[in-house]
Amino acid sequence: MPLAGAGELCIQVSASGVNRPDVLQRAGHYPAPPGASDIPGLEVAGRIVSGDVQAMQAAGLKMGDRVCALVAGGGYAAFCIAPVAQCLPVPRGLSDIEAASLPETFFTVWSNVFDRGRLAAGETLLVQGGTSGIGVTAIQLAKAMGARVIATAGSDAKCDAIRALGADHAINYKTHDFEVEVKRLTDGLGVDVILDMVAGDYVARELNCLAEDGRLVIIAVQGGVKSEINSGLVMRRRLTVTGSTLRVRPLAFKQAIAQNCLARVWPLLEAGRIKPVVHSVFSAADATQPGGSGAAAAHALMESNQHVGKIVLNWGTP
Ligand SMILES: NC(=O)c1ccc[n+]([C@@H]2O[C@H](COP(=O)([O-])OP(=O)(O)OC[C@H]3O[C@@H](n4cnc5c(N)ncnc54)[C@H](OP(=O)(O)O)[C@@H]3O)[C@@H](O)[C@H]2O)c1
Structure with a gap:
């Protein structure tokens, strides 16, 4: 005991x-x-x-x-x-x-999407891994707070589940390039916040689909810890790259x-x-x-x- x-x-x-x-x-x-x-x-x-x-x-x-x-x-x-x-x-x-x-997912999502990522009503959030425990929480919370939500998953069935949770758009990252899809869905403007649990070679592609003053929040490195960053893009678009472990x-x-x-x-x-x-x-x-x-x-x-x-x-x- x-x-x-x-x-x-x-x-x-x-x-x-x-x-x-x-x-x-x-x-x-x-x-x-x-x-x-x-x-x-x-x-x-x-x-x-x-x-x-x-x-x-x-x-x-x-x-x-x-x-x-x-x-x-x-x-x-x-x-x-x-x-x-x-x-x-x-x-x-x-x-x-x-x-x-x-507790684990709600504390993590609150801290990273709203405190670090400063997601506000009317902004657009991209959630990588939309059907993960973290993802289903992020989608619902962001929608409840008045944001537009795009989320990715590795199958069409998971994309259906993402839409059923209230997300505005789901992207099957195995059949579609999420960078191309995000640009298409945002008329080329990009998203305001990305919640990323992949890192690795995703980071460079994610920076390409962030809007001006966009924030990338990394909470896991399933795709590897090393990433390449286009520093010119970070300056021109005034981007923020951050992350945390709870x-x-x-x-x-x-x-x-x-x-x-x-x-x-x-x-x-x-x-x-x-x-x-x-x-x-x-x-x-x-x-x-x-x-x-x-x-x-x-x-x-x-x-x-x-x-x-x-x-x-x-x-x-x-
Ligand atoms: N930093 C922190 O404080 C903190 C706290 C809690 C959890 N985490 C991390 O957050 C992640 C989610 O945790 P969880 O407990 O919710 O785990 P989980 O339910 O097992 O989710 C893992 C997810 O990663 C997705 N995924 C894997 N490769 C992907 C890729 N290339 N593109 C998009 N999605 C991909 C999988 O989706 P598909 O099957 O669709 O590929 C799966 O939904 C874990 O990596 C965990 O370590 C971090």
Whole structure:
């Protein structure tokens, strides 16, 4: 049983979200930051069973409350320690399975698309990987905030899913050149913000389809870490290239995102204007699954790239 310290609480977990960084961690490419549990899992939902009562009171939480939390590790477990500042109440009307799918992608999208990328109503966003857990969140949030959204995916079926989520346009990047398509869809003007999870040789092509004062936000390097940049274009069009990783950021930074999500995003979830997109739920303790556990089967599905949205592990109702 893990013990909660000052400013922390212990959650009896009923569901754990599965994210691509967990797959990278399992493969040895994304170690837990110092001080974090080396058990994988970056988000959970469940009930508060113990912890720092004063910190909980200050945050408007109490023992027994249903919460979802962003954690730096330790999420694939029946009990998980989380900083109080990174816990949010389960949005009214949502199950714990749905709530466990929220923190990692909503915190990441808020921080990168709206804080770093400064996406504003009336602007156009290009989301690479539109059916990823991150992508389905970015599409819905950007639409809810009044932006126009274009998203890419690797199959026509995934493009249909992107449009069903409310995106204005979907591009199958395997059959169409996204640079050509973006220019066509924007009358040659380009998009204002790009959320990129590919990098590598995508970066040069992405700079070509950014509008004046456009912002490229890189959150993953599935296509490689090395990219070529046309510096002349950056100057002429006054472009910004930025990026970030959430896991290693300090508590105060994550607390600020949590407060923004509570104030700006939770009401949209509770009103049904944004919906969690859960593709599959695996029983966490199911040893009959291929690989010997629900987590192994969940990772196998993620690595097959067949999913649209989130994959969740179910620990049963606490
Ligand atoms: N920086 C951060 O703070 C942070 C936080 C969380 C996640 N991430 C990163 O964000 C990415 C998404 O995470 P997730 O958990 O949502 O993963 P996920 O659901 O497994 O999504 C990965 C996606 O990448 C897409 N993809 C792969 N190659 C592509 C290409 N060449 N062009 C366009 N799309 C491509 C795949 O779509 P297709 O099948 O359509 O190709 C798939 O939808 C991961 O790389 C993850 O490491 C970063």
